[in-house]
Amino acid sequence: MASYVNFNIDLFCNRSDYNIECYGEDFLMLRNQLLQCSSRTQQACYTRKTGEKGCARLELCSRSGWKCCYEDRCNA
Structure with a gap:
């Protein structure tokens, strides 16, 4: 029983x-x-004006110089 509870907590x-x-x-x-x-x-x-690319929380997308997109691999 204890291992079952730990497994569920980990999940x-x-x-x-x-x-x-x-x-x-x-x-x-x-x-x-x-x-x-x-x-x-x-x-x-995202892609920034500086050329930096990555992933970020949505609230960062409203910053100046940030261009965001919302599909896999869309910032190629």
Whole structure:
């Protein structure tokens, strides 16, 4: 019984409701790397004016210089 309860708790704690694949790029290490983003809150793929790419929470999409899209691999 105890292992059954622990298993259910693990499933609940590790649950991610939203998944999206985005390309990631930054000025140091990432060069068009495919990211698999998972979260309990909805995310979008983004590209910034600086060329940075990745995935982010939806509220960041309203920032100046951020362009967001909402389908897998849409920020290629």
